[in-house]
Amino acid sequence: MRPLLIPFYVLFIMTEGLTESRKPRRSVSFPDMNLKQFKESELGSFSSLMVRDDIGQLVLGARGKILALSLEDITKKISEEKWSVSLADKALCQMKGKGAEECHNFIRVLHTMEDSKMLACGTNAFNPACDTVTFRNGKVFLERKPQDGRGKVPFDPYQSFASLMDGNTLYSATSSNFLGTEVVFQRHGLNPVKTEMTRSWLNEPTMISINMAEVSRSAENGEDDVVFLFFTENAVEERRGNIWVSRVARVCKSDLGGKMTLQKRWTSFLKARLDCPFGDAGSPSLVQDVFLLQDPNNVQDSIFYATFTSNPEPSSLCSQSAVCAYKLSDISHVFRGKFLTESDTGSWDTYTGEEHSPYPGSCIDDEMRAKGVMTSLNLSDTTLLFVKKHPLMEAVVTPITGKPLLVQTMTRFSKIVVDQVTSLDGQRHRIFFIGTDSGWLQKAVKFDGEDAHVIEELQIFQDPLPVDFLQFSSKTGQLYSCARNAAVQVDVRDCSRYTSCHDCLLARDPYCGWDLITPRCASVAGASAGSMIQNLSDGDNRMCPASDLGKRATIIHLTIGVAQFLPCSPETNLPVRWRLFDSVLHPGPQHTLLSQGLVIRPSPSDAGLYTCETLETVEGRAYGAMVTQYLVEVRDPDRVATNLKIALITVAVFTGVLANFMCRHLGAKMLDRCFRCNRNGSNSHVMPSGHHEAVNGCGEEDRHHAGGTPPPQEQ
The missing domain is CATH 2.130.10.10 (YVTN repeat-like/Quinoprotein amine dehydrogenase)
Known part of the structure; x- marks a missing residue:
């Protein structure tokens, strides 16, 4: 493996003298999210959202329509009801100085009433109106009995x-x-x-x-x-x-x-x-x-x-x-x-x-x-x-x-929702789900005597859109949100991202524990303490079963004085440290420590086993988890040149010795050629067959063969 070369100006930009902020422990980008998404290319902006656990539906208000989706799987649309404005109302709205986009009916109010019907109110081209939504055979219908919506919903769709x-x-x-x-x-x-x-x-x-x-x-x-x-x-x-x-x-x-x-x-x-x-x-x-x-x-x-x-x-x-x-x-x-x-x-x-x-x-x-x-x-x-x-x-x-x-x-x-979960020890814990204005959802927890920490942040929208709606379903245990023309369903109790027992316990996610039978990180809901382990107090991963699954070190050949980059990309946002054998590396002339790797300007003493590991402190106790290892071998360019000369001489000598060995031991035909091509005449005698025996080595014929020239004709 050949490591990356890092130009000096890149190193200057990337050198990190900034203090560590309270980053989320893990960041999961949209492509890695296992979420369900409902999207319609011709659908206008979503403007309201209501979870209906009683009928198993997610009701969405949008521009000019109301939609009902399956709460179990929002990719399945159950029905929709149009509620648009007339051309005359839209024209009147624009005459009053409003833009064409504003002069639609944005359904901004959705509320469940005592009889399971819903109150829906829309901006209605800056003339607010309300109506009653009913459900028949699981489908959504408007009663088409509009009421004055002034004071119930804004005139402006964005206020x-x-x-x-x-x-x-x-x-x-x-x-x-x-x-x-x-x-x-x-x-x-x-x-x-x-x-x-x-x-x-x-x-x-x-x-x-x-x-x-x-x-x-x-x-x-x-x-x-x-x-x-x-x-x-x-x-x-x-x-x-x-x-x-x-x-x-x-x-x-x-x-x-x-x-x-x-x-x-x-x-x-x-x-x-x-x-x-x-x-x-x-x-x-x-x-x-x-x-x-x-x-x-x-x-x-x-x-x-x-x-x-x-x-x-x-x-x-x-x-x-x-x-x-x-x-x-x-x-x-x-x-x-x-x-x-x-x-x-x-x-x-x-x-x-x-x-x-x-x-x-x-x-x-x-x-x-x-x-x-x-x-x-x-x-x-x-x-x-x-x-x-x-x-x-x-x-x-x-x-x-x-x-x-x-x-x-x-x-x-932006938005916040709080859920409660019972851990394996019977304690109740509160988990915060916090939306941001850039399309991310943060999952945080606070334990007694500690500041809250963000377990993970999830990118729930591909585009950086504000999380303006956020509701939790106690029936499905999932979160629902929408922005513009996309609605998402997020399983916040997903434990599959914790790929090891150590990671599962150190995350201190009240939803998750390590299943000793499977073995994998899984939801603690309905699990027994005998088959699953969890440690929310201090994340002590010594509870984890012993594992002999280690990562094999990558062998790296470096050259003295040439800066090289050794990458280290942990799955979490935890700070990393480097060790050379058992000694912790500190910044110096030979080593530049970055969040994503290590730059080495090697000297002969820098050879050895380098380990990059994440460092996590819980309740005053530090935990390290190996990310990657490199076995570094350092080469001196001057010594390499000297060794190359020695190697060439050795090869030449070895070739001569090998040729002599072939002349002495490869049989009568080779010996015959050696006698006939011997031009020195020393130490030779005539054999019964008429050939000469070259005592001092191979003759001219062999040299011609070696050079590709045919041997001379015998006189």
């Missing part, structure tokens, strides 16, 4: 919004006018309520997510369920303008608005700043998505997992992303704290005036009912006026442990 369906009641946070400037958070249905159109309530907001916490299930005081809204906005409390912050707002599910003050408006709308400290001090941390994982035993222990970015510009090379977690009880505590109040000068200061009872913005509970406050309609105007003017809390909602679970540079997180 951010949020919505939630509770039973048959829709909560939405979106624009309610053609220009998209009036953004409201509202509940639709029999008792509609919404936010006030004032800067103190919402100031140029970007809506992110709506979640409902079923507080009533575990509340001892008969407290109401709570709806949380996550968004970003321009902070009114900042003295400097255009300071964007993340917010969490809270309203009560049973809020009916006020009787006189705040009629058909939220009487329980309170908001607080949401903090996720990372990045530069001057960079805003802006929330991108939120996933609520409810605790079935105590709702107050439920956790919100949120993705953030530090820079809103996608092109920024300095952007960072993070995942922060918030306990519901901590958020509730902030909403029982002090308020900020706006002064005559426009500054926002802590409110120190008269305290109100009941506490402004409180959800109805048993204590309030005992005092005659049965609904928000019974609240006094004094309390409601205070809520109207004081929606902002003083305290900031901080994450659990006060810091992010995960931070990455030069990456923009």
